[in-house]
Amino acid sequence: MQQFTTNTYWMCPECENANNQKVPVPELNFMAEKMSDMVVDDWVEIECDHCETAYSGHVFVNTGDVHFEIEEPRKFEFSGDMPMYEPDEEDYDPPDDPYSVSKEALGYLNGMVGSQSPINDPQFTNRLIFSGAVSSLEAYLGDTLINAVLGRSEVREQLLKSNKLLGELKFSAADLANDPESVAKRVIVVLRAVLYHNLNAVSALYKDAFGLDLIPSKSQRDILFPAMMLRHHCVHRNGQDKEGNKLGDFTDDYVRRVIEAIGEVIDHLEGKLTENFPF
Structure with a gap:
């Protein structure tokens, strides 16, 4: 840790x-x-x-x-x-192309939907696939935003200007004189701690940084916001609710629809960013 x-x-x-x-x-x-x-x-x-x-x-x-x-x-x-x-041995900078990494992972996960599960827990494998898909979305959102802050000063400045939390960061002349990258470093500290399955918080960050709507359509929002709630049950309770009841939401159709919605959101964001913020 x-x-x-x-x-x-x-x-x-x-x-x-x-x-x-x-x-x-x-x-x-x-x-x-x-x-x-x-x-x-x-x-x-x-x-x-x-x-x-x-x-x-x-x-x-x-x-x-x-x-x-x-x-x-x-x-x-x-x-x-x-x-x-403090970086550990497995710590690494965000990949240069988070889009390709996430799309490849989603493709593999989609092909695994419906794979064999234990007899006493028939949705176990689908829950793992579902959790992996959500993790792919989180990785794309975090890596893409951090890469933009590191690579584009105008994105960093817009984020500091528009975002309420980051706008409260203070920098002295001594900070900037000692390390011209101190602004970016401090912003990255905060961004690395963001929970990227908190779609409300991430929507605000993407709006402030890029002027983009994170999730463009109501149908995608109707799928993904509830999915983030179910993610908690999968990660922390092995698919059980607070009362200990095993959830039955993770059918083949549902997991595929979540993967599809995540892919659509990633495609939407990547298209807009490529158009407006080419690297």
């Missing part, structure tokens, strides 16, 4: 060693509606690399920086850089 970390530079009060460390910190509250509400705090422990003295105190995590107030065994304060998810 990826850790949320900050790079810190602090002087040990005991031995005066200058520590340059990457310190795990609590994740921001990415579910908050306002940037100011994303701030979190917690108890933290650090250790000097030289004398191995252990210190403890409070850490306050903001979108742009991290502040440490150490209390024991000596009181002192210092700050850390903008918190970010």
Whole structure:
């Protein structure tokens, strides 16, 4: 699991060693509606690399920086850089062509609909296929938006100008002087934490970034919005509702209609983006 970390530079009060460390910190509250509400705090422990003295105190995590107030065994304060998810060994940049990746996956999944399932759970395989199709949509939406923010300054600027949450990000002249890419990096931190099956939130992001309707037709909305609710039951409850009843929604016809609707949305977005924002 990826850790949320900050790079810190602090002087040990005991031995005066200058520590340059990457310190795990609590994740921001990415579910908050306002940037100011994303701030979190917690108890933290650090250790000097030289004398191995252990210190403890409070850490306050903001979108742009991290502040440490150490209390024991000596009181002192210092700050850390903008918190970010630490890449793990399997972390990678978004693919250059999320469209082809997602369409290929949807094609394979569609061909698997109706495959054999366990006798006592006849829709098990269809649920896996359904969940995979939703994941393909999430991957396309996230990778496409992040690629646009990284590759097109006008998209990034429009998103910062129009989106309420991202518009609250603050950048100092020092930030920009030290790292001209600090704006894009901070936006990406927020975008990577978005739940891309939350179609209301993603619709707002795509409208703000590109001026596009995420899902163009009522028939597609009528299929996909309820499907995102069913996704939760598949991922977290193996197809059961809150009362423990096994759902029977995942017929061959239903799963194929969901895959078709997802493919139509991806085709719609890719066509509009290719037309208006060629890379």
